[in-house]
Amino acid sequence: MQFAYGDRMPLRILDEVQFWKLQEAEHTVVIRQMVPQLERTFVEALERWENALSQTHAQVERYIESLVRLGHRVSKELQEQIINLTSFSFQQSQSFISLLNQIEAGSTALKSIPVANVVLHHIRRESEYFLGVAQAILADG
Numbered sequence: 001m002q003f004a005y006g007d008r009m010p011l012r013i014l015d016e017v018q019f020w021k022l023q024e025a026e027h028t029v030v031i032r033q034m035v036p037q038l039e040r041t042f043v044e045a046l047e048r049w050e051n052a053l054s055q056t057h058a059q060v061e062r063y064i065e066s067l068v069r070l071g072h073r074v075s076k077e078l079q080e081q082i083i084n085l086t087s088f089s090f091q092q093s094q095s096f097i098s099l100l101n102q103i104e105a106g107s108t109a110l111k112s113i114p115v116a117n118v119v120l121h122h123i124r125r126e127s128e129y130f131l132g133v134a135q136a137i138l139a140d141g
Contacts, residue, residue, distance in 0.1 A: 010074045010082050011067050013137050017089045018060040020130040024096055025053035027123045034116045037109040045099055053096070056089060083138065090134040093127045100124045 028050040032043055063082060067074065074082075100120060103110055110116050 010079060011064065013082060013086060014060050014064045014067065016130075016133055016137070017086055018057060018064065020093070020127075020133070021053050021057035021060060021089060024093065024127060024130075025050050025057060027126070028053065031103070031116075031120065031123070034119055035107070035109050035113055037112075038103075039107055039109060042103050042107055045102075049096060049099060052092070056085075056092060060085065060089075086134055086137050090131060090138065093130050093134070097124055097127050097131075100127070 028046040032038060032046050038046075063085065066078075070078075100123060104117070104120055110120065
């Protein structure tokens with residue numbers, strides 16, 4: 001991500017967070033569909049995560065709508081809220097990765113479908129990529 005967006009930088013940050021929260025929410029569905037015999041505890045955890053990630057995604061969308069209405073004039077308070085939301089999203093992704101690690105370690109159903117394990121690794125790498133993006137944003141913010 002380039003950091004030369006000037007007064008549109010807060011919108012660019014939110015666009016990035018919005019994209020990754022949607023991806024992570026969709027990934028919970030991919031895992032559940034790819035591993036139909038996934039243990040109930042993991043299915044339930046993924047369903048809760050889908051809801052939580054979707055809620056974060058919706059919150060980011062509300063911030064984007066506010067920024068557009070404000071014409072990209074961002075107060076210090078709003079900038080701080082955006083950074084806080086990015087920090088929350090970072091922590092949320094770390095916790096989501098932790099769940100993915102638990103599924104990998106504890107699911108016999110996942111282990112019985114080799115391609116599902118490959119997909120899980122891919123999903124984890126994508127969330128880790130977001131961590132790098134968010135970390136760069138937070139270091140700059």
